[in-house]
Amino acid sequence: MESSSQGPADRTIVVWYRRDLRVADNEALWAAVHSGARVVPVFVSSEDDEQPWQPGAAQRWWIHHSLVSLRAALAEIGLDLVVRKGAFAKSLIAIASEVGADAVFANRRFEPHAASSDAETDKVLSSGGISLQLFDGFLLHDPAQIRTGAGGPYRVFTPFWRRLQEQLRVPPPVGAPELSLGQRTASPGGASIDLGSIESLGLLPTVNWTAEIARTWVPSEAGAHAALDEFVTNRNSVYESRRDFPAELGTSRVSPFLANGQLSPRQIWYAVARSPTIANADAGAHPYLRQLGWREFSYHVLRHNPFTSDAPLNARFVSFPWRRSKADLQKWQRGQTGYPIVDAGMRELWATGWMHNRVRMVVASFLTKHLLLNWRHGAAWFWDTLVDADLGNNTMGWQWSAGTGADAQPYFRVFNPTTQGKKFDRDGTYVRRWLPELARLENKYLHAPWDAPDDVLERAGVRLGETYPKPIVPHAEARERALAAYGQVKG
Numbered sequence: 001m002e003s004s005s006q007g008p009a010d011r012t013i014v015v016w017y018r019r020d021l022r023v024a025d026n027e028a029l030w031a032a033v034h035s036g037a038r039v040v041p042v043f044v045s046s047e048d049d050e051q052p053w054q055p056g057a058a059q060r061w062w063i064h065h066s067l068v069s070l071r072a073a074l075a076e077i078g079l080d081l082v083v084r085k086g087a088f089a090k091s092l093i094a095i096a097s098e099v100g101a102d103a104v105f106a107n108r109r110f111e112p113h114a115a116s117s118d119a120e121t122d123k124v125l126s127s128g129g130i131s132l133q134l135f136d137g138f139l140l141h142d143p144a145q146i147r148t149g150a151g152g153p154y155r156v157f158t159p160f161w162r163r164l165q166e167q168l169r170v171p172p173p174v175g176a177p178e179l180s181l182g183q184r185t186a187s188p189g190g191a192s193i194d195l196g197s198i199e200s201l202g203l204l205p206t207v208n209w210t211a212e213i214a215r216t217w218v219p220s221e222a223g224a225h226a227a228l229d230e231f232v233t234n235r236n237s238v239y240e241s242r243r244d245f246p247a248e249l250g251t252s253r254v255s256p257f258l259a260n261g262q263l264s265p266r267q268i269w270y271a272v273a274r275s276p277t278i279a280n281a282d283a284g285a286h287p288y289l290r291q292l293g294w295r296e297f298s299y300h301v302l303r304h305n306p307f308t309s310d311a312p313l314n315a316r317f318v319s320f321p322w323r324r325s326k327a328d329l330q331k332w333q334r335g336q337t338g339y340p341i342v343d344a345g346m347r348e349l350w351a352t353g354w355m356h357n358r359v360r361m362v363v364a365s366f367l368t369k370h371l372l373l374n375w376r377h378g379a380a381w382f383w384d385t386l387v388d389a390d391l392g393n394n395t396m397g398w399q400w401s402a403g404t405g406a407d408a409q410p411y412f413r414v415f416n417p418t419t420q421g422k423k424f425d426r427d428g429t430y431v432r433r434w435l436p437e438l439a440r441l442e443n444k445y446l447h448a449p450w451d452a453p454d455d456v457l458e459r460a461g462v463r464l465g466e467t468y469p470k471p472i473v474p475h476a477e478a479r480e481r482a483l484a485a486y487g488q489v490k491g
Contacts, residue, residue, distance in 0.1 A: 144303055236275050340421055
């Protein structure tokens, strides 16, 4: 798409980047360029405005490197990325004044705290004669527009997904915009803009613990499309049959790019829906696209129940008898529970900023049912350690696992971590990768080392309680304790 204006632009628009760190298929950027105005892209880091869900440590690392790549990508189309640290409204007004802008364009966010912050920012900008215009692109569909036959919100996924597909019209994604010379970043009079230093935002940790994360991910728009193309070409056709095995590349691994906006949901939808495996089939029936549907559902529930990021959707669980044990929580966080599949998942998370989805369900069930610790502790830990932290998905996943939320798993379903390990990591490849202290233990006992005879443990160099912990709680005991606790609030 080319701008129709070839001379100097008559007005300037600030494009406010947030969870949309891409050049292609960016509605706010596209609209600003299409207007013919001079365009000034801006990113503002403000932990105060993001409270209580400011980016966690792993995601701050991702955002830093994403901004580096975004600045380079914008430069390729003739734009300079301006970065600032401070309050959203104050920073945007200052930049708008500097470049002579009369409008700020941004893509809408649907997290409750972000929506509230947007309203306040709009109020402050308006008082300074600057309009805030919001565009869609974070989701496939406005979560407020889906209603049950009775006119209320959904709490069960399947009927929600059915109604969404009836209403869903996904327009084709657009590419990177093309600008005229007059639209490129420059303040009035030709004076250069202070672009600001990405390093000055303070997003990187002072102690570098991100080496494995850096080896695992390429946080850029190019990296996002490489990952998506690889999935569609090589694994889309086997996704349903291989997605539950954590040792395999059975999933797409594009969740960080979606959460941080290097990919839009409609780019993913089109890439998968138009792939040869389902081009002539019902796209809505594809298991991968259903996962995008779950993301839509999570924001639908959050939109209509904004309290659920901090409190159970099911009011019966307000008085649930959660245990309090800092020691047990730390053992879970550090991958020291004595259950190999749980510990492998927690160590993968700490090392890479990511965890396989099947294992996420296992570790979440373990925290909330085996340990009877409040799901909010798990949600907070995931928020700080995941590069793909997403408030809708995080809240939905944890409340589902704990049995406190929408379409939650039954209270009496308590994952047996030993059975889960044997079923989904049959040859132990995943556990051995993340628990090297168990690498020499034979498969028969790998997922239950406490059952191994002493001579088997000795040959493998395993000393329970020393080189690897004993189970934090026996499974049968934990299950009975969970059922008794959940029995108090069932119904």
